Amino acid sequence: MALTQVSSNKCAGGFQKVFEHDSTELKCKMKFAVYLPPKAETGKCPVMYWLSGLTCTEQNFITKAGSQLAAAEHGIIIVAPDTSPRGCDIEGENESWDFGTGAGFYVDATEEPWKTNYRMYSYVTEELPKLINANFPTDPDRTSISGHSMGGHGALICALKNPGKYKAVSAFAPICNPVQCPWGQKAFSGYLGSDRSTWEAYDATVLAASYSGPQLDILIDQGRDDQFLSASQLLPDNLIAVCSEKKIPVVFRLQPGYDHSYFFIFSFMNDHIKHHAKFLNA
Amino acid sequence: MTRNHLQGKVAEMENFAGHLEEIFLTVEENFGRREQHLEQHYNDVLQTLSQRYDERAAGLEEEKKSKLEALYRQLLACGQALDASKELIETAQEIYRSRDKRLFLKVCVSPSAPVINPQMPNSATQTSLRVCWSLFSDDTVEYYELYYRPVLEDMPADSTLPSPPVIKQRECTSCPEAALIRWESGNTNPVDSYNVELSEMGTDGTESGVTESIVAVPTCQCLIQLQTGRRYLISVRAVNIGGPSDRSDVIIVSTTGTFFHLLEETAHPCLSISEDGFTMFYGDEEFPFYECKYVHCVCVCTYRCVAVLGDLIPVRGRHYWEVEVDDGTEFRIGVAYVDTERSSYLGANNTSWCMRHILTPTRHKYEFLHNGWSPDLRITVNPVRIGVALDYERGTLSFFNVDLEQHLHTFHCHFQSYVHPCFGLDNPGALTVHNSIEAPEYTFT
Numbered sequence: 001m002a003l004t005q006v007s008s009n010k011c012a013g014g015f016q017k018v019f020e021h022d023s024t025e026l027k028c029k030m031k032f033a034v035y036l037p038p039k040a041e042t043g044k045c046p047v048m049y050w051l052s053g054l055t056c057t058e059q060n061f062i063t064k065a066g067s068q069l070a071a072a073e074h075g076i077i078i079v080a081p082d083t084s085p086r087g088c089d090i091e092g093e094n095e096s097w098d099f100g101t102g103a104g105f106y107v108d109a110t111e112e113p114w115k116t117n118y119r120m121y122s123y124v125t126e127e128l129p130k131l132i133n134a135n136f137p138t139d140p141d142r143t144s145i146s147g148h149s150m151g152g153h154g155a156l157i158c159a160l161k162n163p164g165k166y167k168a169v170s171a172f173a174p175i176c177n178p179v180q181c182p183w184g185q186k187a188f189s190g191y192l193g194s195d196r197s198t199w200e201a202y203d204a205t206v207l208a209a210s211y212s213g214p215q216l217d218i219l220i221d222q223g224r225d226d227q228f229l230s231a232s233q234l235l236p237d238n239l240i241a242v243c244s245e246k247k248i249p250v251v252f253r254l255q256p257g258y259d260h261s262y263f264f265i266f267s268f269m270n271d272h273i274k275h276h277a278k279f280l281n282a
Numbered sequence: 283m284t285r286n287h288l289q290g291k292v293a294e295m296e297n298f299a300g301h302l303e304e305i306f307l308t309v310e311e312n313f314g315r316r317e318q319h320l321e322q323h324y325n326d327v328l329q330t331l332s333q334r335y336d337e338r339a340a341g342l343e344e345e346k347k348s349k350l351e352a353l354y355r356q357l358l359a360c361g362q363a364l365d366a367s368k369e370l371i372e373t374a375q376e377i378y379r380s381r382d383k384r385l386f387l388k389v390c391v392s393p394s395a396p397v398i399n400p401q402m403p404n405s406a407t408q409t410s411l412r413v414c415w416s417l418f419s420d421d422t423v424e425y426y427e428l429y430y431r432p433v434l435e436d437m438p439a440d441s442t443l444p445s446p447p448v449i450k451q452r453e454c455t456s457c458p459e460a461a462l463i464r465w466e467s468g469n470t471n472p473v474d475s476y477n478v479e480l481s482e483m484g485t486d487g488t489e490s491g492v493t494e495s496i497v498a499v500p501t502c503q504c505l506i507q508l509q510t511g512r513r514y515l516i517s518v519r520a521v522n523i524g525g526p527s528d529r530s531d532v533i534i535v536s537t538t539g540t541f542f543h544l545l546e547e548t549a550h551p552c553l554s555i556s557e558d559g560f561t562m563f564y565g566d567e568e569f570p571f572y573e574c575k576y577v578h579c580v581c582v583c584t585y586r587c588v589a590v591l592g593d594l595i596p597v598r599g600r601h602y603w604e605v606e607v608d609d610g611t612e613f614r615i616g617v618a619y620v621d622t623e624r625s626s627y628l629g630a631n632n633t634s635w636c637m638r639h640i641l642t643p644t645r646h647k648y649e650f651l652h653n654g655w656s657p658d659l660r661i662t663v664n665p666v667r668i669g670v671a672l673d674y675e676r677g678t679l680s681f682f683n684v685d686l687e688q689h690l691h692t693f694h695c696h697f698q699s700y701v702h703p704c705f706g707l708d709n710p711g712a713l714t715v716h717n718s719i720e721a722p723e724y725t726f727t
Contacts, residue, residue, distance in 0.1 A: 217688050224658070243662040244645070249686050254658035275689070278724050 039075035046142035046280035053149030106154030144168035163213020223258030393421035442524030589706030602721035
């Protein structure tokens, strides 16, 4: 559980740090970013986990999303892991930008050659929180989760599969129904095999239909001019329909003029952190 | 031969002479005619000339006459001015020559008020009264005027005190920091001012004696600063020269949350308000045309939106209220400036902001309207109890699903003047307003 600090920069009165460690789930060295707000110097803080999208590392979020000021204001630690195991030297892992390296899809793979290393679901929900709680001034009962695109899918499934674990959940342009879109079908068939029933365990729309647990309050922002929305990769309507039927509270905002980029994330990051703070600081 | 030649020549000459004579006669004739023409022409010219002379002479004569008259008038006026000046000089000379110079400075003063002497014994009968008075000897008095009025037997001694005012319960509003109390004067005669008295109610419901008094309130309303989360008993007294009236009936004001009544005069004719004043119904009945009336110079028939405004206290702080609806109620809830155009729908102009619920055959639709524009939102759980939070300082108007404590939307706007809560129904249905609720923590983070 040894952590090595890779970098540290003072930011918004707190510190934006990057650490590296040997992951037992992923069987490789993994980096993650952690923002410590000013309040962390004197007391325990709640933690928000941020899951990034396809092709990202732990750097994109901390340099482009503009989260630090709001995190400092509300006294929240933000942890942003990488999006897949790195340097495992698996054949084919660098062939596509939407499968393999940088595209872990937050599942625990069952197919070869991925099953040994590609266990991002367990990494995010088990190993990383233990590591964070052991090394930083956190309140382990107050955690929340958010993400963008593939990370939005990750945040939604982590929350739906772990009722009560996350006090708040939100997403930016999430992949809502991966079993029905090209990205999800490619990733799941590669990581999980051809039996589609195994895919459903990692699909937010399917999980919502059978969710039972403490009441959620999901905030989703989606750019209306997002090319992947029009390419039917994201499918938010499917999730909304199920949540309406199952009375899972969702506020879904379609933002005119915005695309899929970090410029879009930056624009609404304050609203999301405020949403998380409402539950984390309650 | 020479004789014939000569005779021939003579005959020629005689012929020639005859011709000459003819010519001479003709010329003579012509001359005579010409002479006649010339004479005629000459006479005509003479006539025209003399005519013209006569005309011009007459005009000049007129001119001369009027100028002479004007001159004469000027001379007359001059003469009069000379006479007036002469008089003035004589008067001045007289004043200068007079012995008593003080007479010149003498001013005309109105006399001092006479002093009525006290009534003397035996100066009255059943039908008459002898009144005597004295005056200042320096006054010159031309005449006296005497006034009298019978005094009623049963008038109480302190009849000069005013009656207590009547507090208008339905027109009082409050918020966590203040209360606005309105009352009726309670007096037909004008009152000098009012005193507002307030005392805090203890937790056991007892009155703790008068704790504060606001005096010299000039109009029939008063905005009072108060402490949050307390209950106050407020009453008003009218004051005139005679002193203060009795206390008005008391009103109990609570500074928990914001409290207001609906402004029933702003209600659309199709809207009926319950007796307690907090529930509104839009029935299926036909538009009641007989209920035409003018409010702020606009006939209520022109109100397009079936809506009513609330009487929010004009204090630029934080206000919170809740609205209870049914799953199927098509409502518009929000705020508007008091002069918002009622001929357009709430949220369709830039003087109103509202949350709107639309029921389509397939789904529920929610809009957050201002200036006709709404963001594109989907809400999966239909709110039936909506919290509305208004923050003047931050310039925000937020909406919440109270049952889920879920934030729905926030308008960011700088409110130029005070706004009023507005409640509307787009289709038959009902809506209940709940206020005096302490704003939950999540509403004003």
